[in-house]
Amino acid sequence: MIQVSGEFIAFFVVSCFVIGGAVFMIHLVRVVHMVLALAFSLLGIAGIYVLLNAEFLAVVQVLIYTGAVSILMLFGIMLTRHRDREEEGTRLWHSVISFVGVGALFGILIHTIYHTPFAGRTAEVEHYSTARLGETVFKKYVIPFEAVSVLLLVALVGAVILAGKERNT
Amino acid sequence: MSGWTFLGPAVLLLVVLGFVTFSILFERKVIGWMQARIGPNRVGPWGLLQTVADIFKLLVKEDTVPAKADRPLFKAAPVIAFVPSFVILAVIPFSEGLVFADIGVGLLYYIAVSSITTIGILAGGWASNNKYALLGAMRSVAQMISYEIPLVMSVAGVVMAAGSLNLTAIVEAQEKVWFIVPQIIGFAVFFTASLAELNRTPFDLPEAESELVAGYHVEYSGFRFAFFMLTEYVYVFAMAALTTVLFLGGWNPLFGLDFIPPILWFALKFGLIVFSLIWIRATLPRIRMDQLMQLGWKVLLPLALFNIFLSAILKEVLSGLY
Numbered sequence: 001m002i003q004v005s006g007e008f009i010a011f012f013v014v015s016c017f018v019i020g021g022a023v024f025m026i027h028l029v030r031v032v033h034m035v036l037a038l039a040f041s042l043l044g045i046a047g048i049y050v051l052l053n054a055e056f057l058a059v060v061q062v063l064i065y066t067g068a069v070s071i072l073m074l075f076g077i078m079l080t081r082h083r084d085r086e087e088e089g090t091r092l093w094h095s096v097i098s099f100v101g102v103g104a105l106f107g108i109l110i111h112t113i114y115h116t117p118f119a120g121r122t123a124e125v126e127h128y129s130t131a132r133l134g135e136t137v138f139k140k141y142v143i144p145f146e147a148v149s150v151l152l153l154v155a156l157v158g159a160v161i162l163a164g165k166e167r168n169t
Numbered sequence: 170m171s172g173w174t175f176l177g178p179a180v181l182l183l184v185v186l187g188f189v190t191f192s193i194l195f196e197r198k199v200i201g202w203m204q205a206r207i208g209p210n211r212v213g214p215w216g217l218l219q220t221v222a223d224i225f226k227l228l229v230k231e232d233t234v235p236a237k238a239d240r241p242l243f244k245a246a247p248v249i250a251f252v253p254s255f256v257i258l259a260v261i262p263f264s265e266g267l268v269f270a271d272i273g274v275g276l277l278y279y280i281a282v283s284s285i286t287t288i289g290i291l292a293g294g295w296a297s298n299n300k301y302a303l304l305g306a307m308r309s310v311a312q313m314i315s316y317e318i319p320l321v322m323s324v325a326g327v328v329m330a331a332g333s334l335n336l337t338a339i340v341e342a343q344e345k346v347w348f349i350v351p352q353i354i355g356f357a358v359f360f361t362a363s364l365a366e367l368n369r370t371p372f373d374l375p376e377a378e379s380e381l382v383a384g385y386h387v388e389y390s391g392f393r394f395a396f397f398m399l400t401e402y403v404y405v406f407a408m409a410a411l412t413t414v415l416f417l418g419g420w421n422p423l424f425g426l427d428f429i430p431p432i433l434w435f436a437l438k439f440g441l442i443v444f445s446l447i448w449i450r451a452t453l454p455r456i457r458m459d460q461l462m463q464l465g466w467k468v469l470l471p472l473a474l475f476n477i478f479l480s481a482i483l484k485e486v487l488s489g490l491y
Contacts, residue, residue: 032295033242039288059277067284071310074291078303130273130334 011051017044031077039070056130177269181258189402190220196447203451230391235298238388242296247389247396250289253282254403261410262337264420264432275336276328279411280321283366286400287313290375293397294385305384308458309368309375315465316365316372322473323358326480327415336411340419347418351483354476356416358469363408365465368401369446371453374461409442410435417442 021041025034042065049058137145194209194216201208209216234243260275262268272278287310294306328334330351331342339348349356365372376384386397413419417438420431456464 030239032239032292036242036288036292043285055272056274056277059274059281063277063281063284067281067287068314071284071287071291071314074288074295075307075310078291078295078307 007051011048014044014047014051017041017047032074035070035073035077038073039066042066042070053128056133178259181269182255185255185258185403185406188406189399190224192402192405192443193220193223195443196450199444199447200451203448224395227391227395232391232393233388235388237298239296239298242292243388244393246289246293246296247393247400248289249292250286251396251400251403253285253289254400254407257282257407258403258410260336261407262340262414262419263410263435264430267432268337271335271337274334276324276334276339276415279336279407280317280324283404283407284313284317286404289400290385290397293389297385297388299388301383302385302387305375305387309385312365312368312372312374312461312465315462316362316469319358319465319469319473320362320366322470323355323362323476324415325473326352326355326476329477329480329484336414336419340414340421343418344421347416347421349416352416352476352480354472354479358473358476359416360412362465362469363412364446364449365461367404367408367446369405370450371456372461373455374458405443405446409439409446412442413438 018041021037021039021044024037025041028034028037043062046058046061046066049055049061197219198208198216209219212218212222234240257279259269260272260278262271290313291306291310294302294304294309297303327339327348330348331339333339333342342348368375386394389397413435419438420435422429422431422434
């Protein structure tokens with residue numbers, strides 16, 4: 001019997017958000033609606049982070065994924081507008097084969113998860129604070145952090161150069 | 170979990186609605202006064218019930234949906250826009266102990282959740298299926314995104330000085346000196362960027378009634394329109410409260426005048442910010458789109474970055490002052 005606590009109810013509601021958003025994302029036909037459903041799903045994932053006491057991660061999830069990435073996708077869709085709707089009409093055998101494939105993948109995943117022993121100890125997540133996270137990133141892992149930021153900078157400059165090249169020709 | 174968990178937010182909602190009602194009246198009165206007019210004076214004594222009448226009008230108006238609009242999205246957009254504006258109020262500490270969610274990353278929470286409203290505005294503009302609405306929404310989003318960056322950067326100085334992202338801790342760090350004094354550049358950048366985030370004059374390009382009719386909510390009427398307006402004014406409330414908390418020392422008294430209760434100090438500073446917002450609206454003309462972008466990227470962002478460097482140096486050199 002599962003203990004019904006506030007946390008359990010919250011987890012249940014948030015999971016419904018995540019899964020519901022994902023199902024709607026696949027099911028809807030208009031691209032803009034899909035992006036909004038996806039944003040909803042990503043917001044739900046932030047809720048799961050909150051339940052796991054990772055409040056910094058949750059807030060960053062909202063800031064980056066729900067805010068920035070969704071807006072970026074919406075902008076891309078609205079400014080290009082090449083095909084507003086997805087075409088309907090998939091063949092029956094196509095759906096059946098897809099269903100079998102997805103079912104097999106699900107089975108393999110569940111099998112692997114249940115047969116993997118989780119080694120190591122569980123961390124005391126209640127005591128992790130944002131300050132400690134910052135100290136770890138900027139002291140212990142400062143070199144990987146800097147490497148990643150340089151990599152992102154290179155990607156940014158590269159994107160600008162590629163876009164500029166396209167405009168000139 | 171006591172009764173206040175459920176009752177508190179309801180009381181806050183009533184306070185916010187009351188604020189919105191009377192701040193609109195106050196705004197119209199102050200602008201009237203600054204432009205040598207009288208302002209609303211017909212409904213109730215001193216025009217006090219003008220906004221109440223306006224809201225009643227909006228409530229009983231027909232709720233129209235354009236025939237070619239995307240119906241579900243058109244109806245959902247005001248809700249998507251409004252909900253974050255109220256949710257962010259949870260982390261604002263109004264007085265010592267009077268805060269709904271004292272979370273460690275309160276400041277980031279405010280910034281992150283308020284960015285969801287942009288999705289609502291964009292969805293509303295797009296779902297209206299109207300070129301002015303779409304243009305207004307695009308402008309609004311471009312403006313909000315470009316000004317969010319200097320806004321966050323200007324706050325970094327405050328975070329460095331206070332050593333915390335928690336808003337209560339930031340207020341407590343200002344017991345001796347308010348951050349407006351050491352962080353004056355940060356305050357200037359923050360205040361300018363917050364004006365742009367609130368879509369208020371001189372940055373009210375998304376609404377620019379003379380060129381875009383009314384921007385993203387041109388097709389909205391009645392209660393849905395009221396929701397967009399409500400969102401804007403709730404953000405005024407939230408942003409004024411955040412400015413008070415970050416730079417004006419929250420509930421900390423000035424000159425040791427601590428016989429005035431802390432909540433009143435908060436309200437005074439908050440009122441001052443709201444008044445300056447209205448004052449700026451009555452004084453400055455609207456700026457052009459390209460000027461807006463140049464100001465954001467070429468002036469505010471470098472200034473904010475400079476402020477971060479300055480704060481870091483000051484923190485190292487004058488560690489006693491901070």
